[in-house]
Amino acid sequence: MKVGFIGLGNMGGAIAKAVAKVDGVDLLLSSHNPVKAGKLQKEIGGELASNQEVAAKSDVVFLGVKPYQVGAVISDLGSAVDNHALWISMATGVALSDLAQLLPGHDLVRMMPNTPVAIGEGMTSFTAKSAEGRDLFKRLLAKSGQVVEIPESLMDAATAVAGCGPAFVYQFIEAMGDAGVQNGLSRQDAIEMAAQTVLGSAKMVLSTGQHPAQLRDAVTSPGGSTIAGVVALERDGFRYATIDAINSALKRNQELG
């Protein structure tokens, strides 16, 4: 099966890395930036192509350009889109109804991935126009991490929590690292400790099925040091700051749409 990519930046490139691991897939890679696309091709294989070639020759096309570029990029393809491939858009805020106007008669999937798909640990939400599109999409994302089908009305929420979420987690890891450095750890050790702590804690949430508050209680000895830190986080508005960050991202998603 020929799987094409138009736009191979941070997100399109990460998905291409995951899709490249699926058996029976031949990649066609197109980006504005031939140097970037060439570098990726060396890493994951496939063939470099123009946008028109990708549209005309692919059975499935992943669209990885910025939301405001989607309309112009598809319009520029002209009759190359007439082969009725499955089109998959990752563009924030761009609805299936918008895509259907640009690609009338095509099968469509709207997805919201996050960058950890590049290492098989992503969290992707999607809405599909057809059952065939859904099955093919899930097959292509099989090596990308978790994949969940949601109603399109929840896409902005999924975008804010999981699409944008890695940036918030990296900020938290960076801040933990700073605290470690302030207290004498090397930068490298501090970041490794912070990142592994986030990884292990996330795995505990997913593998035990326990509520995060229960798991936090198991760390928090009465009168101990953890509760002192927990109280400081509450005092400084950590929970509110996190919710506010996600709501701000959600509001911006709606504006982008």
Ligand SMILES: NC(=O)C1=CN([C@@H]2O[C@H](COP(=O)(O)OP(=O)(O)OC[C@H]3O[C@@H](n4cnc5c(N)ncnc54)[C@H](OP(=O)(O)O)[C@@H]3O)[C@@H](O)[C@H]2O)C=CC1
């Ligand atoms: N980054 C993320 O974590 C996530 C992003 N998304 C969505 O993914 C999409 C891409 O975002 P992101 O990867 O961050 O952005 P990037 O800017 O990193 O990637 C966009 C890519 O598209 C290329 N491009 C621009 N115009 C064209 C064109 N006419 N033809 C072919 N390629 C073109 C750009 O090339 P050049 O740089 O040379 O202009 C660039 O490589 C967006 O719609 C975003 O909403 C969704 C979920 C998460």
Ligand SMILES: O=C(O)[C@@H]1CCC=N1
């Ligand atoms: O910042 C953005 O617009 C996109 C949405 C999800 C992650 N990046």
